[in-house]
Amino acid sequence: MEKFEPKIICFACNWCTSAGADLAGTSRMKYKPNVTIIRIMCSSRVDPQHILWAFIQGADGVIVGGCHPGDCHYINGNYKTARRIPLLRRILENFGIESERLQLEWISASEGVKFVKVINEFTEKIRSLGPLKLPVAETKMKVMNSYGG
Amino acid sequence: MKRIGVFVCHCGTNIAETIDVKKVVNELSNYPWVVYSDDYVYMCSDPGQKLIIESIKKHKLESIVVACCSPTLHETTFRQTVKIAGLNPYQCEIANIREQCSWVHTEKNEATLKAIKIVKSIVEKVLRNESLQPIKVPITKRALVIGGGISGIQAALDIANGGYEVILVEKSPSIGGHMIQLSETFPTLDCSQCILTPKMVEVSKHPNVKLMTYCEIQEVTGYVGNFKVKILKKPRYVDPDKCTLCDECTKVCPIVVPNEFDLGLTGRRAIYIPFPQAIPPSYLIDPEACPGFLPIACGKCADVCEANAIDFDMKPEIIEKEVGAIVIATGFDLYEKKNLTEYSAEKHPDILNSLQFERLLSASGPTLGKILRPSDHKEPKEIVFIQCAGSRDPELHNAYCSKICCMYTAKHAMLYKHHVPDGKAYIFYIDVRSAGKGYEEFVQRAVEEDGVVYLRGKVSKVFQENGKLKVWGVDTLTGKNVEIDADMVVLAMAIRPSKGAEELAKKLKITTDRDGFFSEIHPKLRPVETVTSGIFIAGVAQAPKDIPESVSQAGGAASKVLALFSSKELYHHPIIAEVNDELCSGCKLCISLCPYEARKFDEKKRIVRVEEILCEGCGACIAACPSGVTQQRNFTDQQIYSMIKTLLEENDKNQVSS
Numbered sequence: 150m151e152k153f154e155p156k157i158i159c160f161a162c163n164w165c166t167s168a169g170a171d172l173a174g175t176s177r178m179k180y181k182p183n184v185t186i187i188r189i190m191c192s193s194r195v196d197p198q199h200i201l202w203a204f205i206q207g208a209d210g211v212i213v214g215g216c217h218p219g220d221c222h223y224i225n226g227n228y229k230t231a232r233r234i235p236l237l238r239r240i241l242e243n244f245g246i247e248s249e250r251l252q253l254e255w256i257s258a259s260e261g262v263k264f265v266k267v268i269n270e271f272t273e274k275i276r277s278l279g280p281l282k283l284p285v286a287e288t289k290m291k292v293m294n295s296y297g298g
Numbered sequence: 299m300k301r302i303g304v305f306v307c308h309c310g311t312n313i314a315e316t317i318d319v320k321k322v323v324n325e326l327s328n329y330p331w332v333v334y335s336d337d338y339v340y341m342c343s344d345p346g347q348k349l350i351i352e353s354i355k356k357h358k359l360e361s362i363v364v365a366c367c368s369p370t371l372h373e374t375t376f377r378q379t380v381k382i383a384g385l386n387p388y389q390c391e392i393a394n395i396r397e398q399c400s401w402v403h404t405e406k407n408e409a410t411l412k413a414i415k416i417v418k419s420i421v422e423k424v425l426r427n428e429s430l431q432p433i434k435v436p437i438t439k440r441a442l443v444i445g446g447g448i449s450g451i452q453a454a455l456d457i458a459n460g461g462y463e464v465i466l467v468e469k470s471p472s473i474g475g476h477m478i479q480l481s482e483t484f485p486t487l488d489c490s491q492c493i494l495t496p497k498m499v500e501v502s503k504h505p506n507v508k509l510m511t512y513c514e515i516q517e518v519t520g521y522v523g524n525f526k527v528k529i530l531k532k533p534r535y536v537d538p539d540k541c542t543l544c545d546e547c548t549k550v551c552p553i554v555v556p557n558e559f560d561l562g563l564t565g566r567r568a569i570y571i572p573f574p575q576a577i578p579p580s581y582l583i584d585p586e587a588c589p590g591f592l593p594i595a596c597g598k599c600a601d602v603c604e605a606n607a608i609d610f611d612m613k614p615e616i617i618e619k620e621v622g623a624i625v626i627a628t629g630f631d632l633y634e635k636k637n638l639t640e641y642s643a644e645k646h647p648d649i650l651n652s653l654q655f656e657r658l659l660s661a662s663g664p665t666l667g668k669i670l671r672p673s674d675h676k677e678p679k680e681i682v683f684i685q686c687a688g689s690r691d692p693e694l695h696n697a698y699c700s701k702i703c704c705m706y707t708a709k710h711a712m713l714y715k716h717h718v719p720d721g722k723a724y725i726f727y728i729d730v731r732s733a734g735k736g737y738e739e740f741v742q743r744a745v746e747e748d749g750v751v752y753l754r755g756k757v758s759k760v761f762q763e764n765g766k767l768k769v770w771g772v773d774t775l776t777g778k779n780v781e782i783d784a785d786m787v788v789l790a791m792a793i794r795p796s797k798g799a800e801e802l803a804k805k806l807k808i809t810t811d812r813d814g815f816f817s818e819i820h821p822k823l824r825p826v827e828t829v830t831s832g833i834f835i836a837g838v839a840q841a842p843k844d845i846p847e848s849v850s851q852a853g854g855a856a857s858k859v860l861a862l863f864s865s866k867e868l869y870h871h872p873i874i875a876e877v878n879d880e881l882c883s884g885c886k887l888c889i890s891l892c893p894y895e896a897r898k899f900d901e902k903k904r905i906v907r908v909e910e911i912l913c914e915g916c917g918a919c920i921a922a923c924p925s926g927v928t929q930q931r932n933f934t935d936q937q938i939y940s941m942i943k944t945l946l947e948e949n950d951k952n953q954v955s956s
Contacts, residue, residue, distance in 0.1 A: 156946055167398075171368045174397030182403045182412045185945045187419070188369075188394075189933060190873065194917030199938050206946040222829060223916035224807060224893040233921070265402075 155209035155275040157184040159268070160199070162192045164222040165257045166214030172261035180268045183275075184212070191215070193226035197237040200251060201244070204283065210250045210275035212267065217255040227255070247278055300425055303334040303359040304417060305350055307341035307366035309396055314339075316400040318410045322365065325414045331425055333357055342372050347379045354383035361385070361424040365393040365417045386429030388872070388932060393420040415945050422940040427932045432869035435911050437523035438622040439863045442467065444515060444802070447475020448494065448845060449837025449852040450627035451501045456856030457625075458506035462863050465619055466501065467529060468511045469798075470558075472576035473498055475629055479559065481659035481667075483845060484709040485740035491662065495575050502577045511578060514798075516616065518805050519895070521912055522832030523622045523868045533612035535588075536569070538580035540607035543571070547581060547599035547608070555587045561654045563672060564664040569599045569608075574662065583608070623832045623859040624806065626816055627852060628799055630838040633688035633792035637695065641684065641760040643789060647672040648767060649760065651687075651791045652706060659713050669717045671786055678721065678785030681714055682769045683707045684757050685727045688792030696792045698813055701842040703790035704731045708741045710788060711750040723750045724782055726757050726771050734844070753780060760787055793842040807893065808833055815841050826855040834858050873932055874913035875920055881927035882906055888919035888928060 161167040167188045173180070189195060192215030200211050213234055215227040234253040241248050254267050304326045308314035319337045327335040334357040338346045341364060353359060362385075364376045369392040377387035395413040403409040439462050443454045446468030454466045466473070478498070480490035502509050510529060517528040551567035559566075559573045568588035571581045583590070583599070590596040591610055600608040632651055635643035643649050648671050650658070661667040671678050685707050688695040704727065711723040730752070732738045744750045755772040762768070766783040773780050795814040803810045808828040809817040816835045819827045826834045834855040837848035862868075875896070882905040889897045889906060896912035897919060899905075908928075917930045926935060 158942060158945060168370065171370065171394075171397040174368075174399075174401035177401055179404060180402055182399075182405075182408045185412065185415055185419070186394075186398050187938065187941055187945070189917065189938070190930075191916035191918065194921055194930065194933060196921035196935065196938075199935070199942065202939055203942045203946065206943050207948070208942075208946055219809065219812070223914055223918070224809065224829065226893075226916045226918050229891065229918050229922075 153276060153280060155183050155272060155280070156207060157210040157212065157272060157275060158203045158208045159184050159186045159212040159214060160192065160195045161186050161188055161214045162216060162222075162227075163188055163190045165216035165220065166192075166254070166264065168258035169214070169256040169260045169264040172258065173264045176261050178261060178265045180265045181272050183272045184268050191221070191223050191226040192230040193223070195230065195233075197233055200237060204244075204246055204250070204281060207281075209278070209281045210252070210271060212252050212254060212271055214254050214256045214264075214267075217257055220257060245283060246281060249274060249278065250281060299331055300360045301333045301358055302331045302421055302424060303350075303353055303357060303362040304332055304336075304421065305341055305353075305362060305364045306335070306337040306395075306417070307346070307364065308337060308339045309367060309400075310339065313366070313396050313400045316403055316406055316409045317395060317413045318406060321410055322395075322413050322417060326417055326421070329418055329421060332421060334359060341366055342375055347375075350376070350379050351383040354380065354385060359385075361389040361391075361427060363391050363393050363417060363420045363424055365395045365413065365420075367396040368392075368394050368398070388427055388430040389424065391420050391424040391427065393417040415947070419941040419944040422944050423932075423937045426934060426937045426940070430872040430931060433872055433874075433910050435521075435523050435868040435870050437863070437865070437868050438525075438620045439463070440465065440619075440621045441623045441625060441859050441863075442525070442527055442619065442621040443625045443627060445475070445627035445629055445796075445837070445839065446470075446473030446509075446511065447627060447629045447837065448477045448497075449629065449839070449848040450475070450625070451497050452849050452852035453625045453627055453836050453856045453859075454507055455497065455501050455504065456853055457859050458501075458504045460856070460860040460863070461506070462860070463506050463508070465508045465510060465621065467513050467515060468509075469514050470572065471512045471534065471582050472572045472578070473501070473509065473511060474573075474575075474577070476653065477845060478573065478575070479653055479660070480656045481661070481663070482709065482713065484705045485734075485736040487709070487713075489661070491575065491660075498575070498577045509578065510617070512582070513617075515802060515805060518624070521894075522830070523862070524911075525621050525624060525832065527619045527621060527624075529617045529619060531615040531617055533585075533614055534580065534582035535585070535608060535610055535612050536581045536583060537607045537609060538578045540605045541580045542605050542607075543579055543581070544604070546602045546604070550598040550602050552596065552598070553587050553589065555584065560657045560664050561651070563654055563657055581607075623834065623862050625834045625836055625852075625855045625859060626802070626806070626828075626839050627836045627855075628796045628802065628839045630793045630842070631796050633696065633794050635789070635791075638687055638789065640758065641687070641787070641789060642762075643687075643760075646762055646767065648678070648785065649787045649789065651789050652703070652710070653791075655710055655788045659710070659717075667717075669714060676785070677718055679718070680722045680782060680784045681711075681724070681786045681788065682757075682767075682782055682784040683711055683723065683725045683788045683790065685725060685790045686756075686792075687789035689790075690728060696794070696813060698842070699731065700790075700793040701731070702793070702844045704729075705734070705737055705740070705844065707788075707790045708732075708744040708750070712744040712748045715748040715750065723748075724784075725750060725752050726755055727752060728754070728756065734846075755780070793838060795839065799839065806830065806833055815839065826851060826858055832862065870911050871915065872910075873930065874910060874915040875908045875917070875928055875930055877906055877908055878927040878929075879903070879905055881925060883925060883927075885924065887922055887924065891919045891922050893918075
């Protein structure tokens, strides 16, 4: 059987986590290519619907990365994220999605090492969880598509 | 639909080594909307940029994606390039395939597949990008400097000399800060007052400087170039314009309270001048101490004041000012003695903090420069200096190093030896940190020329015994306990952010670090800028530092203000929130989420509006809008959804055809 390669989306804020990912690159650290990054200005831009949409579209895991508490470029955006993500994790189970498939991490611009560690550990965690099987994915996708997604 | 061009950079071998650039180009050329794709060895070079410009013109491209390094490096470069070609800069987006792909992966096929996905997702984004114009913002070319110590004075003078108006606000009755309390300064032993008072006079007489002492910042609204500040002017009850400094009032005032300037080593009257060289040179009444507000009780000072300068009916005033930039130079306060119970610091009058010892050393101090014990006015023959009193102690006190104590303690011990040549000076230290021009030599001089005894170790306890201060310490170099019967103990107290710094940070909507000092944006490259553009920091408000460093940082902050003021108008980036007027239900959920107060409720239309120049573009409000009618320009939900979808498309769709 072919080894399961999870598909993971990472929402990374422009000022900390994306810069941390850049630092990982500049330092030539290595991680698995399972994760692709979407850069947004602040982690608070991530709408829980974006995350659900990612799962519907076939993501096996989602990471949201922001600045450490107190370090937000936009004063307190990360505090909003810090409330939204745990809340979403609680209801994910109701959709048949293990809450571990969504992770929130504070990764600063200087934490290239942490970025790599988080990505690698999360990838392995999702690999052990196996592919996300949404029974109603097909239907949901049709519904979402009808909204013009 | 849009005509999109894709340009893939090899970055020498940085990208091309792990990513098959040609395959990316081929794959993208088949992607919808992409009408042209090409690659070049260094896209950011002149020929690379020329290739982009020519291709835009030749293929009538409306948007482009450059697949290269991180947008932090060359987004500006390529946006400038497309502008030359006649496109709106916001029609160019960067696909980061170097830092976030080629450099972090090793397997070529995997990396190539990932790069293709990344580039496609950015094509999806740029497809939906709007052409945006930077938002023009007017600019008030007047600066506010908060804090009238050496940093604030220097920043104010530099800005004023650059030709712009400055309002210098100081919360205490005189400018001068802590530097004016010092005796002599290391490592040159210049008299502090001699070098500072001319600057104080200069700043007070400068035609471009408006001095506002005994004033506090009450409220700050607005944004870079356009701050509105409410300043609370506390009543002095003495008119500085009328006061002739005759000093008749203090002779009749019956009240004595501790003198703040001498840190309680002397007393002052309820009507007083902070110190003889105070600027503005005027007396004031301390309303907490003065009984004169009940005319029956007192009023003696008003009776003897020939100039009629005293007015018990003065009221606090709120003064509103408009400024374009703000420099914070609020300095520090010493860690309080009451925190150091292990040294019974508050209990004994002969245990002094470093500023009190400065006052004893000062020629204008309470003892006119003689070193005398506050308890019995005798000359101390054995004196112990304890460094790191409250610093470098993460368990009990402050974790950080207060930076200047090693140097001033060496100075204290040296000056003590100059005053009392037969006395003994001991310094307990953890390390001696003397990095700075002439600093190490200065410490060596204290040891070699003046015979100061350095003991490496902490003091565990100080207590009174037989009229002496018993100091229990340890010398970790010999491994022996040390007991000293001292006549005086001087604590090199930790430096804390000045009282009210936290509150001021909230008013200014900027951040402080975990110790309460104001945070700079970048510790190395942007050390004087804060998260709010137009607000700068200088001096100890940012972190403990000595006078030369404070002065240089103040100059740095001033130059940032001058650079800001030298531009005709300001531009604000347009990646901000907007509201669909037709669909907004006016639920106001977004208003509470905005940290910049950029969202205002339009009572007439019952909808929420975004004040463009206030919006910084975080997007927190967008994610909260229950009906999705507010969007972040060029980061719309549509864009994010389509990027997610593209990135997750099945591998077979992304399979590289070889």
